[in-house]
Amino acid sequence: MTTETSLKRATEILAPFSKGNANPETNRLDVDIEASDLPAATSALMRNQWGYLSAITPTDLGKEMNKLEVIYHFCEGAAITSLRIHLPREDQPDIPSISDQIPVASFFERELGEMLGVHVVGTPDSSRLFLPDDWPDRVYPLREDFSVEQAAPVVPRATLPEIGRVGNKFTVPIGPQHPALKEPGHFEFSVDGEIITGARMRLGYVHRGIEKATEKRNWIQNLYLLERICGICSHTHTSAYAMGVEKLAQVEVPRRAQAIREIIAGLERIHSHLLWLGVAAHEAGFDTLFMYSWRDRETVMDLLETLTGNRVNYSIIVLGGVKHDIAAEHSRSIHTALDYLEERIRYYLHIVTTDASFLQRTRGIGTMTLEEARHFGALGPTARASGLERDVRIDAPYGAYHYFPVSLITGENGDLEARFEVRMKELLVTCFTIRTLVDNLPPGELAVRFPRKIPAGETISRVEAPRGEAFYYIKSGGGESPLRIKIRTPSLCNWTSVLNKAVGHQLADVPMLIAGMDPCFSCNDRMITVRRKNDLQTFSWSQIREYGIRKYAAVRELK
Amino acid sequence: MNVHQNYVNNLMGKITTWARVNSPWAIHFNSGSCNGCDIEILATLTPRYDIERFGIKLRGSPRHADVLICTGPVTRQARERLLRTYEQMPEPKFVVAVGSCGISGGVFQGCYNIVGHIDEVLPVDAYIPGCPPRPEAIIDGIVKLLAHLQNGTRPEPIKFVPQEQV
Amino acid sequence: MNIISSLISLMFFPAGISLILSGMLYEWADRKLVARFQNRIGPRWFQPLADTIKLLSKEEIKPHGVNNLLFYGLPIVALSGALTAALYTPVIGLTPTYSFQGDLIVALYLLSLLTMCTGLAGWNGASRFSIIGATRSLTQLFAYEAPFLLALLGPAMAAGTWMIKDVSTYAESHWMFISQPVGFVVALIGLMGKLELPPFDAPEAETEIVAGALTEYSGRGLALFHIGKSVELVVAISLVTAFYLGGIGNPLVFLLKTLIILLFMSTLQSMLTRLRIDQTVGIWWRFGALLALLQILVIVLLKGWLS
Secondary structure (H helix, E strand, C coil), X not given: CCHHHHHHXXXXXXXXXXXXXXXXXXXXXXXECCXXXXXXXXXXXXHCCCCEEEEEEEEECCCCCCEEEEEEEEEECCEEEEEEEEEECCCCCEEECCCCCCCCXXXXXXXXXXXXXXXXXXXXXXXXXXXXXXCCCCCCCCCCCCCHHHHCCCCCCCCCCCCCEECCXXXXXXXXXXXXXXXXXXXXXXXXXXXXXXXXXXXXXXXXXXXXXXXXXXXXHHHHHHHCCCCCCHHHHHHHHHHHHHHHHCCCCCHHHHHHHHHHHHHHHHHHHHHHHHHHHHHCCCHHHHHHHHHHHHHHHHHHHHHHCCCCCCCCEECCEEXXXXXXXXXXXXXXXXXXXXXXXXXXXXXXXXXHHHHHHXXXXXXXXXXXXXHXXXXXXXXXXXXXXXXXXXXXXXXXXXXXXXXXXXXXXXXXXXXXXXXXXXXXXXXXXXXXXXXXXXXXCCECCCCCCCCXXXXXXXXXXXXXXXXXXXXXXXXXXXXXXEEECHHHHHHHHHHHHHCXXXXXXXXXXXXXXXXXXXXXXXXXXXXXXXXXXHCCHHHHHHHHHHHHHHHHHHX | CHHHHHHHHHHHHHHXXXXXXXXXXXXXXXXXCCCXXXXXXXXXXXXXXXXXHHCCEECCCHHHCCEEEEECCEEHHHHHHHXXXXXXXXXXXXXXXXXXXXXXXHHHCCCCCEEECHHHCCCCCEEECCCCCCHHHHHHHHHHHHHHHHHCCCCCXXXXXXXXXX | CHHHHHHHHHHCCCXXXXXXXXXXXXXXXXXXXXXXXXXXXXXXXXXXXXXXXXHHCCCXXXXXXXXXXXXXXXXXXXXXHHHHHHHHCCHHHCCXXXXXXXXXXXXXHHHHHHHHHHHHHHHHCCCHHHHHHHHHHHHHHHHHHHHHHHHHHHHHHHHXXXXXXXHHHHHHHCCHHHHCHHHHHXXXXXXXXHXXXXXXCHHHCHHHHCCHHXXXXXXXXXXXXXXXXXXXXXXHHHHHHHHHCCCCCCHHHHHHHHHHHHXXXXXXXXXXXXXXXXXXXXXXXXXXXXXXXXXXXHHHXXXXXXX
């Protein structure tokens, strides 16, 4: 289905609720609706299987307009439908919840409540989730008149969790400082013996408030700030941001620069997946694989350093192009390095699909069916391992992917093994793409002149990060710095699936399950989310038991 | 008698210093970093850098650790946990701040959820600058801390004056 | 002064300094081999010594809500158990210091004392991780103990004695890893389970439960458990070598044989993924115990038939 027909279909579906339509860009449809129509409009989209909820962007339109704006973005392929809702600019205006239809929405709704001061009616949990425990009430960082002074610490509302032993059940805290987590996040698993009976999550230990900070910095400074959202996928963030700003400024990036950006993105994907392979192997207690994959990862790091001058935060992107060229001798060293890496990746693919002791920890663990993946709104390799065909590089090609398409890799089983397999195969495809790009680098400029001030407007840019789709919503008021930047990273969408899947598994599987989706806390934690104890939400008690028994039967068969 | 005891004490002191310098077990805490430093710290464990050569091990429990390696600016939510982790460590203990954010707040200066850099919360013994520092730099920083231990001196504390809040 | 006196008293403990030092060297060899397998350089030879001295000289924090006697007593009992076991075994190829009919059983149970102490120490700890670690330690004890015992009973039955010294004398003329290969493999893998080495390190799985039963220990307690473990490594390896690889014989050759076993164990360590605790128990009872029993049955039948 083409983008036009998608949008046409969306217009028809949403016609009963629409208070006004607009097409700000060729692939976007903007529909103004009343807040009370939101659940009905969402269910109409869901009923007709139109796309998935990608993000909710809360914005304060300021004193003049005296309105708050909440936009619900749905994506299908390259088409984006935005439901735009205006609320009165007062303390806690009401908006209905849609998380009963879309589980992921509960995360976004938490953000709404905490950051913009909107009262989400019917959301499963409205406790303090976004901001630190000692954050004062009725202070919302995304409101225009917010200042740091307002946020002076108060006596914390929540206390630290007590050492928990309820009857025969334990609560096992994992994090924020925990060896399985290279980054902080806090999970509480209630366990019965070794079996998980409930899962809760509290993030926000690395919540720094980057989204708000972007509003105080100019367009160029933001490039470097956003690069530091995440050290693993820094290039993804800069390229998504740069793409959006370039679209707003109506600047055409030279093809050579686009190709170089994609080469770096490919190398970043290799480094990220190898890093993940190592960490996941470490969680499984297979340190040798961890050491080997990280040793080979150094090859990519060297390559990235040669090309950009940095190992981690490459900062090769400038608005309107790239900083450094890729010369002939570079392409030779890229080819040599890729020769080695391809051989190693094939070897790892062989290991993760055949090594019996490793398979014991991955095969049949955390299985997510295609329907579940769609329901939970999974993204990236986590979704693709369940057979869900969702990849921005293919659905909505951007930059050099227009001329150098990549092929889609999907798995079938949706368990941890499939996720390992999908990621490793994806690397082989990435290697191929990089080779093609390097051999066919288009001639031309590296960068074009870029204006200091960006014309007013708003845009959406989506980029496929190593972990899935990253979503940027950028709004300019015509000045030197943005009015609003909203970032939604893939890890956030994948949490729902992991926490739901943890119930019924063994405690020993938890680190693997968490690692299996390749979480990235620093990405998430421009915002905070808490997940309520959801053992009764999707599983009834008898179902948990049944699930546990079935699982044990499977373990026995394995041996 | 007194002289003799002094001699024994001296000798034991020397032995414990030697052991301390040769076996610093570390624990890693991310208090709001972007992850860049964390992956570089992890990289020091791996074959190319192999920090175990110096007897440095990354431990999971703060009770087993001698050196607290901190990354990132301290966020309001992480502050409590950072302090708790530090308090759980047995004496003698040392703190190493890794990365620009840990030293000065870096690009995150003035963000609403940041308490500040690490030495506003904990006494820091060594600073390793960089965004992120290379694994070699991290190893070098820790080895320098060890050299100071050997001489019985604490590294010179650097007082950082933050820029005005943005 | 407290540190020094405890250090000195440790050093002059009867079975003594040499045993502890050799334990450390074995531990180093193990770590070094694993590091080499993982393509790293690995620790320096004095690493375990430095670790131990450092831990001994560190502050010991007693968490709230633990039993004082158990908290301070258990590490000492654990270490003395391991050291006492050394008296009956041909450590480093020397004839056992003490011997009596049935010392095999005593030595084996003294070796289990360490695990029991670890379990109790974990249970005593207030932390959730240590309690889960303790449960896992003890579960694993029940898993490997019977097969390991059976695997060592095999040679004893063949030799017709319960005295370690006599069994190893008998073994000098009968290389039992040829006549009882199944028992040898079970004993070797049981050894890894006993020492909680990967892939049987679920009780101290760092990524799940931090450091297991010993999470709350710092300083001296941790050091004593560490020493106990490395002594146990020496004692258990010596026992298996003496029983299966041709008795005591020449100390130098004996040392080489133990090193070969160590090499084998570190290879397995670096090749395998950690097993979940349910998988560990399953493997032991499904295969380990069964195979060892079969072995013993064969020995009994053969002995009956031969006589």
